[in-house]
Amino acid sequence: MILTKPFDKNKLVEFNIATGDIFEVFTTDSTHQGVFEKINNDNIALYKKDGELILQINQSKWNLLDRNISLQYFHNFHEKKSFFSINDKKSKYSISYKSWWSDIPDFTPLDPELDEEEDFLGYIYSIWKYKDI
Numbered sequence: 718m719i720l721t722k723p724f725d726k727n728k729l730v731e732f733n734i735a736t737g738d739i740f741e742v743f744t745t746d747s748t749h750q751g752v753f754e755k756i757n758n759d760n761i762a763l764y765k766k767d768g769e770l771i772l773q774i775n776q777s778k779w780n781l782l783d784r785n786i787s788l789q790y791f792h793n794f795h796e797k798k799s800f801f802s803i804n805d806k807k808s809k810y811s812i813s814y815k816s817w818w819s820d821i822p823d824f825t826p827l828d829p830e831l832d833e834e835e836d837f838l839g840y841i842y843s844i845w846k847y848k849d850i
Contacts, residue, residue, distance in 0.1 A: 719745055720753035722763055724837050732762050734739065737775040754837035758813055763841060770848070772841060774810050778804055781845045789844035792816055801838040810830065812838075 719742060722728045729742040730753050737760045739753065751764025762773045769780040779786050786805040793800065797819035802811035817827045817835040826832070832839030 718751070718764060718793060719747045719749045720751045720764065721749040721839075724754055724835075731762075732764075734766075734773065735776075737762075737773060742787070746824060752837075756837065757811065761841075770844070772845075774803075777810060779808075779843075782848060786845075788842055788845045790832070790839060794825070799836060799838065801842065802808065814838075819835050826835055 718732045718734060720732045720739075722730060727755050728756060729749060730739040731742050731749075732739050732753055734784060739755075739760055745796055748814050749777070751762055753762045753819070755761070755763050762771075763781075764771055764773070770782050783805065789800065789802045791800055792798070793813075797817045798813050799816045800811070800813050801804075802809065804810070817832075817839075818824050833843040
């Protein structure tokens with residue numbers, strides 16, 4: 718499956734759904750079928766399959782349209798870290814990572830809409846939060 722990296726100049730990767738592994742693609746005749754980002758050491762993909770909106774992190778998968786999952790996304794302003802988690806009855810994933818705004822001097826992120834434009838997991842959270850719109 719070909720995915721684009723919207724936070725990395727729209728570079729393309731080939732994503733293996735079974736393993737969660739990626740391979741960089743330089744040219745392809747295929748169109749991309751979702752988005753991808755590597756955060757810390759985790760491969761994170763969002764794509765549609767069989768009428769579901771799948772968030773896959775490494776080999777774990779969640780349907781973002783499932784009402785039985787919950788997501789969290791927030792910042793620790795003092796440590797300049799962002800936190801994201803997703804869980805359902807079967808599995809849970811959480812990650813803490815350097816915030817997108819941490820290297821901007823004297824910047825205080827007061828506009829939450831910027832998160833979805835600047836942070837891949839902020840974008841994922843926004844899609845989940847507003848899925849009914």
